[in-house]
Every structure is written in C-alpha cells, then in structure tokens.
Amino acid sequence: MPELRKDIVTGRWVIISTERSKRPDDFRPTEMAEIKKESLTFCPFCPGNEVKTPPEVFSVRESHSAPDQPGWKIRVVPNKFPALQPGPPPPKKSRGVYQWMEGVGVHEVIIETPDHNQEMAELPVDHLAEIIRVYRSRTIAIEEQYHHQYVQIFKNKGKEAGASLSHPHSQIIATPIVPKRIKEEIYGAERLYRNHFRECAFCRMLKEELTSSERLIYQNERFVVLAPFASRFPFEMAILPLEHSAFFREITDEDSLHLAKALKQALSRLKSQLIDPAFNLVLHHAPNPQVSDKAWPGIYSYYHWHLELLPILTKVAGFELGTGFYINPVPPEVAADYLRKDEQVKS
C-alpha cells in the first residue's frame, strides 16, 4: 500500500509509492535502457491491445462497439501502476511526530486518440473538445463517487516531461488532500480578494492583461492564452476563461469547444515555434465541492480555474526545487511576441 506523508515543517504532502517501487539497481543506466527498449516494441494504449490495460471506466466509442474492444475514440482506464490505490478517503494517522495516511485515491489514464502518432496539438478541435468533456465527466464522477478533496488532471508530453509512454494520453490523480500549489493559489486569491481588490484576483489580472496586451498570445470570445507576468519557465502559457468560475466541472459543452480552440492554438504555436518540445499541461481548479464546503468557504467568489502549459526547455530542477526560486531566461513579453507571430496556425 502506498503512503501519503506530510513534511511537518512545510506542510507539503508527498506520495511514497510502493507499486512503482524501485531499488538502486533500477536507476542503473543499463536497466533503464532495457525498460526503454521494451516500451518501444509494444504499446498497451493502441487499439487491439485493450486487454493490456485494466478494464475501461469510460469511453467515447462507436455506438455498437463493446467496452474494451476497438471502436473507441477516447478511452479512460485505471492506471496499471497507480500512484495511489483506489478507494475512499483514508483517515489521517500519526507516527511519532509525523502525519501520514494510507495512499488511497484514484489514478486514471485518458487515452486521447486511437492513433499512436497523432499528438494533442494535431487533433481536430472537435476531438479536443471531446477530450475536455471527458475531463469534465471524470472530474464529476470521481468527485461524487469517491469524495476525495481534489481531482488533478494533467498531461506529460515527451520523456523530458515525465511521460513513460508516447501514445497521447492525459492522467487524473484524485487525492484525499488538496495539493500545495492549489492551496497556495486559493489562499493567495482569497487574501487579495479581501485585502485589495474586492474581486477575483484572476479577473483583475485579466482586465490588465487585455488592456496592455503585451503578454497576450491568443483570445477568442470565451478564453484567453497569455504568458504570465511572473512566468517560471521559458514560453510558459496560461489559458483562462474570461468569465469568472472556480469550478472547471461547470464548463458548458459550448465552452468546451472554445477552450479546445484556445488549447489548440497554444499547443500548435508551441510546437511550431519551439520545434515540438516536451511539456506539461496542468488544470488548476477548485477542490471537490462535495467535501470542501467547510474547508473552503465562499471559494466560488475568489478562485478562477485555468490551465498551465509548461514547456520543458531548460534543466531547472535543482536550484529551483531546493529554493522555490525560478530563473527564467525568456521575458514573458518576448515569449508572447514570438508565440503571437505564428501565422501558420489554423484552428
């Protein structure tokens, strides 16, 4: 059973995974090469290999096709090597001075397309909109079924971004505690709301960004793509809904299409301007409204869901991980200027 453990000084929780447990030998270059070779020869996410994943929990597929058979367009399966075991929220326990929990949560994989070689940036906007609606359905289903505090949707593209399989896929990890970064954003937005703006800090920022437009990359009637003022990474982008909303789960079918257009623009510009870099895509939204009403009162008025798109172009791991202080060699205004210039992008 994996464990969730809390660093008592910083309050940061980590997952100590046992399913994926490794011994020092596993980090030897020869072992890693073996694993790599193996994964090149066979893809468990390709049509025809459905039996190689756990049974699907959701799919978008042809009307007469059976579960776990070909005929799907998008397929959601439990992760075969889950970071957390499936189940309801576990109680907090202590061990001397430390706090921990059993590593219970949800870990699913969203296989985005049957086509092994069609990256997210290349999918038609309609298909992207369907993926966004699957994100929404799974968020609602997991929140209502398991009552975990937070449903994290993310995508690792490319091995530098941590992807172990190249077939296009996203992941969902639902955790019994709210991740540190989300907590910081919620507390920060609440503080700004109460002490400064008397409105959502993200809405206020959006107004300024749309006025100055120096960091603006793309805009449609419902969504904005911009380079954040204090970007940590070169060519980092944020995608935000223009209309205030804390809960991604409330996105409409129509807005899913507008978001798909914005996401397609962001991904295509990144791919063409930076020659297809690895990236991480992370959804930040409010914690589960089923369980967090008491812990996060009035959250709907001061949080604002958004997507972070983080290209992996520099090796920043060390100093930054040790201090939380990022050095970004590309001013966001310069990044926005380059990303705006891409005229070849079609939506």
Next chain:
Amino acid sequence: MPELRKDIVTGRWVIISTERSKRPDDFRPTEMAEIKKESLTFCPFCPGNEVKTPPEVFSVRESHSAPDQPGWKIRVVPNKFPALQPGPPPPKKSRGVYQWMEGVGVHEVIIETPDHNQEMAELPVDHLAEIIRVYRSRTIAIEEQYHHQYVQIFKNKGKEAGASLSHPHSQIIATPIVPKRIKEEIYGAERLYRNHFRECAFCRMLKEELTSSERLIYQNERFVVLAPFASRFPFEMAILPLEHSAFFREITDEDSLHLAKALKQALSRLKSQLIDPAFNLVLHHAPNPQVSDKAWPGIYSYYHWHLELLPILTKVAGFELGTGFYINPVPPEVAADYLRKDEQVKS
C-alpha cells in the same frame, strides 16, 4: 537589467534574466549541440585560464601566488553570466497590479578544486572542510557588504541537475527577498514551535530519528545524515547539525571538519550505490541577520540550518511543478537501508 517579479496570487518571486536571455532558436536541438561541443573543448575554471573569468573575489591559494594566477586551491569569482546584477537591495516597484524589482543581487561561483576531474565526493575531507569555510566566509562577507536578505549556496552536479560546466563548482546567489521554500520552512517551524513543541521542530525530529534510526544513514559527534520522512526524491538526504543553530555562518572551524566528514559520507554513498548520479546540494539557513531582525523576530530560536542533497534520478519535473505534489518511488526507509549498507566508504 534582469528583473525580479512576483506572482501576486502565490507570492512566488522569479528572476527574469536578461544576461542569459534566449530566443526560441536557442532551444533548437542543433543550437544546443553547438553550445555543448564548444564547452567540451575549453574549461574557464581550469588553472591557467584565470583570465577567462571575472577577477577573483576570494581564494585559498599558495602564500606567494598572485590573485588570478595559478597556485589556488579554491577560487571564488563573480559569475560571468549572472542571474542578478551586483549591487545593493533595490526598492519594490509596481506596474499595474503587479510587483517587481530591478534584478540586483550577487551571483558568484566557487571553483572547488584546480583538478577538473576530481569531483566533490572524491576530495579529501580536509579540502571539503576548506570549501565549507569558504561558504561561511562568503556568506558573512556578502551579508555584511550588500545587505541582501538571503544568501543561497548551492551546487548543481551533472547536466541533469542543471550544471553547464563539468569542472567541480558551487554557486552563491544572494537575493533581495527570501526564497519561498526558506520562508515556508521558517513560518512552518515557528508555527510548530509556538503551537506544538515549544522547541525547535528540527531538534524534535532529530530526537525521534535518532531513537528509531530506520531513516538514519550516518552520524558523527556533530552531524547526522538521514533520509527525510517525507522525501520528495528517491535517495534524498538531509544533513543536519545535532546542536541547534539557525545560522550556518556561525559554524566553527572544528565543526566544518565534522560537516565535511558527513558530506563526504553522503556523497560517496550516493556515488557508489547509484553509480554517480547528477545531484543538487542546497544549503537552507536563516536569512541575513544584518537586515532581517524586524522581519523575522526571534528566528534563531525556531529555525535549524541544514543541507538538502537531492539526487536527480527520475524525471519528476512536470506534474510536480504544476501541483507541488511529489511522487517518490523509493520509501525513505528503503533508501536509508541501501545507503547505510555501503561499507566501502572511507572518510
């Protein structure tokens, strides 16, 4: 001029570097290969090439040798491509809703040995102790000369850890604000002191760790090496002084030798058990006592300086950077057990 910018929601500051500024072309694989090739043929840190670095600000060298000439054992120079420009702390400014500062600070390089191929793990304990005393001298000198809030000492070893030159070196970046991670540790330790332990949280943890010893890797009369309970990374280690102290700058000459022994043990065990992985070494200590008395009242009573040793063995960048939630595939008890077993290590 670089800039320091604050993310208003999370309060995280970043350095937007201009000296190291890059255009999209710089991230193209061919360009990167060119840079790599160039750096293979010439080392600006080797003896005889002193003129290729800015003039030294400190050195440990033979008694009759001149500055910026061979004859040195340890050499400290300003970084040729500094993340921050040298100077006194700049004022905070605003730009609409955002806060920023001119990117002023200190960025120095500590060349640890004249021998290009002698890694820190291979240096004799006496030499390591001298490096630690140089860390101490530069910390004190920078704190007193520039009045920056925080002096960050760190080392990136190997390109996966962000090192651009292979000649063994550490770095110092002094910043006009206290980095986020340090702030979190100080606030967290203060909270635990006041609300729970009525003593330093690190001292309390050390007592428990020494009693259970399941995460203990090495101990001498003054320092402990252990695998933290909530380790973020496989084989992560922390090195802590047994005696309570917030200020690394107060380390004695004698304790520098004990710390050197502990550091040598940690580095050698990592190198032999994991086959010489890339790593980051980060010093966490109290902010500059010259300027932070008011901001951090009584800090010395609840903070406890320490070193974090973070091996780079997994690609964790993306999900973790997006959420602050780490998945560690090696339980710290298992890591400690492996690292304890290394009987070949001589001090």
